[in-house]
């Protein structure tokens with residue numbers, strides 16, 4: 001488990017190149033099943049970091065499917081009844097519905113029953129049968145989620161926010177720092193990176209993208225300002241049986257691990273929720289659909305696609321320096 005967390009942590013390496021007016025302050029915590037690191041480069045101190053970390057804990061209490069009393073637990077045990085939820089949960093569910101629509105349901109947060117069949121945490125994993133997959137797939141459908149003001153009704157399905165929660169909570173943490181006057185900071189939520197502001201010496205943020213095969217990095221994204229970077233890759237969580245790797249990003253059409261010809265997708269977006277949701281969705285959708293989706297709906301986002309043959313394609317307007 002620890003190894004997998006470390007692999008997830010290393011999915012994106014942060015390289016910061018100088019230029020701070022104050023001594024950077026940094027703190028870490030364990031939340032969202034991963035390691036969270038927040039570093040302030042200017043405009044704040046450890047109290048600001050602790051406030052952001054506390055807020056991350058509060059968000060986790062709201063969004064974890066396994067915490068008693070969380071919005072997710074309430075929704076997933078509601079048996080079709082309308083339930084009242086926090087504005088943050090409303091925001092995440094509505095955004096997921098919209099992104100699902102724009103990606104032809106490549107993003108599908110109702111795969112809970114299917115995901116449960118793929119036992120990535122077991123030391124002795126078993127392949128689900130195709131009957132089990134078909135049955136589990138009968139419980140999926142984004143049209144089963146209905147949001148009205150601050151209430152949601154979920155019929156005959158359960159929700160898994162694994163593809164979007166870290167990004168959305170990163171946005172929340174960055175917002176806390178900003179509201180407290182922090183002008184320059186870097187947040188790493190288990191590989192989901194958020195930047196706040198510009199470095200005082202004008203040098204760019206540099207975020208390296210790890211090679212999913214463990215051979216160092218494939219290159220780095222360089223950019224300025226407040227942005228989010230998320231990577232989805234089959235190497236982040238998987239098991240192997242008879243030489244075949246079964247990873248955790250599922251094709252909602254088949255219920256099996258997505259096999260779109262891509263081995264990793266990194267998205268650079270203005271916010272964490274979009275970066276996180278899109279990295280998962282584009283990984284499932286594949287290269288051609290990814291290009292269409294970005295052009296049509298996300299002109300302010302860019303993506304670095306690593307193909308299974310090791311070649312790279314950059315979509316959108318981003319400075320990517322190949323290793």
Ligand code: AMP
Nearest residue numbers: 106107108109162163232248249250280
């Ligand atoms: P990420 O690491 O952000 O790509 O999210 C992957 C996680 O999201 C998985 O571990 C599942 O919990 C969930 N998931 C898997 N496939 C999908 C999908 N097609 N759409 C939405 N969530 C998914």
Ligand code: MG
Nearest residue numbers: 163276277280
């Ligand atoms: Mg994601």
